[in-house]
Amino acid sequence: MSTLDKLLLCRLRKGIVTVPVEIQKVEQMGAELKKAINARFRRSFNIREVDTGSCGICEAEIIAANNPVYDVARFGVNFVASPRHADALLVTGPVGKNMLLALQKTYDAMPEPKLVITLGDCALDGGIFKESYYVEGGVSKILPVTLHIPGCPPTPLEIIEALLGLLKQ
Amino acid sequence: MTHKDEVYIEAAADNFGALCLSLHKEHCSPVMGMFARELKDDYRIYCAFISVKLKKWFFATLDIPKDNPQFPSIAKEIYSANLFEREIREMFGINPIGNPDNRRLRLHEEVWPKGSFPLRKDFVPPKEKPEGREYPFAKVEGEGVFEVPVGPVHAGIIGPGHFRFSVAGEPIVNLELRLGFSHRGVEKLLENKIPSAAVRLTECVAGDSAVAHSWAFCHAVEKIGGIKVPERAAIIRAILLELERMYNHVADIGGMAIDVGFSHPAALASIIKESIHSLNQRLTGSRFLKGINVIGGVARDIGNLDGLDSIMADFKDLKGILLSSVSFLDRVEPTGILRRETAENLGVTGLAGRASGIAIDLRQGFMETYNKLDYKLSTYSSGDCLARLKIRIDEFEGSAKLIRRLLENLPQGEILASDINFKEGYSLGYVEGWRGPVLYWVNLDGEGKIDRCKIIDPSFRSWQGLSYAVLGEIIPDFPLCNKSFDLSYPGGDL
Ligand code: SF4
Numbered sequence: 001m002s003t004l005d006k007l008l009l010c011r012l013r014k015g016i017v018t019v020p021v022e023i024q025k026v027e028q029m030g031a032e033l034k035k036a037i038n039a040r041f042r043r044s045f046n047i048r049e050v051d052t053g054s055c056g057i058c059e060a061e062i063i064a065a066n067n068p069v070y071d072v073a074r075f076g077v078n079f080v081a082s083p084r085h086a087d088a089l090l091v092t093g094p095v096g097k098n099m100l101l102a103l104q105k106t107y108d109a110m111p112e113p114k115l116v117i118t119l120g121d122c123a124l125d126g127g128i129f130k131e132s133y134y135v136e137g138g139v140s141k142i143l144p145v146t147l148h149i150p151g152c153p154p155t156p157l158e159i160i161e162a163l164l165g166l167l168k169q
Numbered sequence: 170m171t172h173k174d175e176v177y178i179e180a181a182a183d184n185f186g187a188l189c190l191s192l193h194k195e196h197c198s199p200v201m202g203m204f205a206r207e208l209k210d211d212y213r214i215y216c217a218f219i220s221v222k223l224k225k226w227f228f229a230t231l232d233i234p235k236d237n238p239q240f241p242s243i244a245k246e247i248y249s250a251n252l253f254e255r256e257i258r259e260m261f262g263i264n265p266i267g268n269p270d271n272r273r274l275r276l277h278e279e280v281w282p283k284g285s286f287p288l289r290k291d292f293v294p295p296k297e298k299p300e301g302r303e304y305p306f307a308k309v310e311g312e313g314v315f316e317v318p319v320g321p322v323h324a325g326i327i328g329p330g331h332f333r334f335s336v337a338g339e340p341i342v343n344l345e346l347r348l349g350f351s352h353r354g355v356e357k358l359l360e361n362k363i364p365s366a367a368v369r370l371t372e373c374v375a376g377d378s379a380v381a382h383s384w385a386f387c388h389a390v391e392k393i394g395g396i397k398v399p400e401r402a403a404i405i406r407a408i409l410l411e412l413e414r415m416y417n418h419v420a421d422i423g424g425m426a427i428d429v430g431f432s433h434p435a436a437l438a439s440i441i442k443e444s445i446h447s448l449n450q451r452l453t454g455s456r457f458l459k460g461i462n463v464i465g466g467v468a469r470d471i472g473n474l475d476g477l478d479s480i481m482a483d484f485k486d487l488k489g490i491l492l493s494s495v496s497f498l499d500r501v502e503p504t505g506i507l508r509r510e511t512a513e514n515l516g517v518t519g520l521a522g523r524a525s526g527i528a529i530d531l532r533q534g535f536m537e538t539y540n541k542l543d544y545k546l547s548t549y550s551s552g553d554c555l556a557r558l559k560i561r562i563d564e565f566e567g568s569a570k571l572i573r574r575l576l577e578n579l580p581q582g583e584i585l586a587s588d589i590n591f592k593e594g595y596s597l598g599y600v601e602g603w604r605g606p607v608l609y610w611v612n613l614d615g616e617g618k619i620d621r622c623k624i625i626d627p628s629f630r631s632w633q634g635l636s637y638a639v640l641g642e643i644i645p646d647f648p649l650c651n652k653s654f655d656l657s658y659p660g661g662d663l
Contacts, residue, residue: 051351053351053659054351055376055659056377060376064446067443081324096352097281098350134276153457155456
């Protein structure tokens, strides 16, 4: 372990970053998540994210779930660059008209089991943009959705919790 | 009703261009915004300029009859008007005569019919078939030139946009941006809303600038109604705006490190970002500082800012690692240069503008809360990725200092104005967000409802800056250049 790694680790331990209770929660849920992923997806659960017109911070929280505090990759959750490698599609945003085709094509490019997860209130039914002339409103009108993670935006911890709930089933 | 920081000058069709040109030259200002508004029998065009010297905003206005919706384009003389003119044509069906680029920015030809203009008052969602026209990208032809299309779905966890690179060998010879994928029709959604019910929506225009956007909107409405925001509330807003700047700047500093494969400092940066989010959560109940700004003040008081010291200690380490790494500096300097003249022509302001030597920051002289603080902006002249990185470093440290000074100035007292009212009138609200100036021009009708709200996020103009900065660079440096600007898809697409 390099000095810098140690430095990071010690910052985490000291709890400078976030309240210690939360770190414990992350570790505990993470361990369960890892078990579930080991059992059902042979150690790695691959997700492809698609933004269909979000305000940008649903993405920020997904990225935060990958930072060293939460670090979902160590539990087996990977964000992949291509839908061809993905077990699940994670969709954010209210589905603007311009993104309809891209969303459909990304879904078509996925292999089975083609899970679709929506994240954030926008992706459920258009959320705060529901009434807009340019919003299709809700991913579930277009693709079969397995799980919705509510929030505006959901926190990294809520994201982990929701994934755990899905994979434990 | 007049505001001392806004000057409106009426023009006629034959001298509108000349008036704009003289405002542009006299105040050395790009077109900060240009937009239309529907009146009973006319459309009114507004073209906004900023005078840094006089600390005022100048608007040239032109009325054009509805039965002949056109006006002479000014983009030939003032290029920064170009995108705004195209936007007006697309959203209102008003033709800027002489502007040759009739491609749409947001209502993509593949999914939206011809002749349906969302911002007209009589607009109804169209039933006609989409125009179906293919989007004509500028073509670069010649031996060895090939095109690389990227997006709208990218490899990373990021907003949607389409980039069309033309490369000759490695170097990029042209980059065409096609955006609008995040268009949600926000300006239309705001219409007919009572201002207090609209604040939450303005936070979602660009979520990473929730404070800047909602503050700018509140500022406009408060100016119209003469609502006096208590000093304590104004200072709380400023503290939150600086926290917003800090978490975004450190995220981008880390992002630039990751885009050249330097993962240690990137990890440290993301830890610092997480610490600021935790602090935000503790202060306001929201990691992204949402739900705080309300018309007339803030919705809740804030507690102490413990934790800022350790954040600054971490940041010092981060800065040390980056600026002492020769191989890192080698990648960011002199990569992705945006020349000052180009930036001026395109109307690039804010962070990217300051990195190219354009010394405009609304916190210096424009925003009342900052006047007492004697804020000094930071500028560089090289316009490369390193300059944009250094601006972020300076501003991160500057924000922490500002927060400390704001805390010292924080008086006891109310956090909400007592005289909240929504009366007829219009005004410009403005805030220097972390990307640059966020502008909200708001017109309230006789019932105090929103008749027109024009939102101008700095990303709208600055995206073009990116397409010039990458010329001559290689595609592998594109992510770095892109991150160094870090523009907002939703902020530009509305
Ligand atoms: S759910 Fe909320 S945070 Fe997520 S994209 Fe929509 S508005 Fe933004």
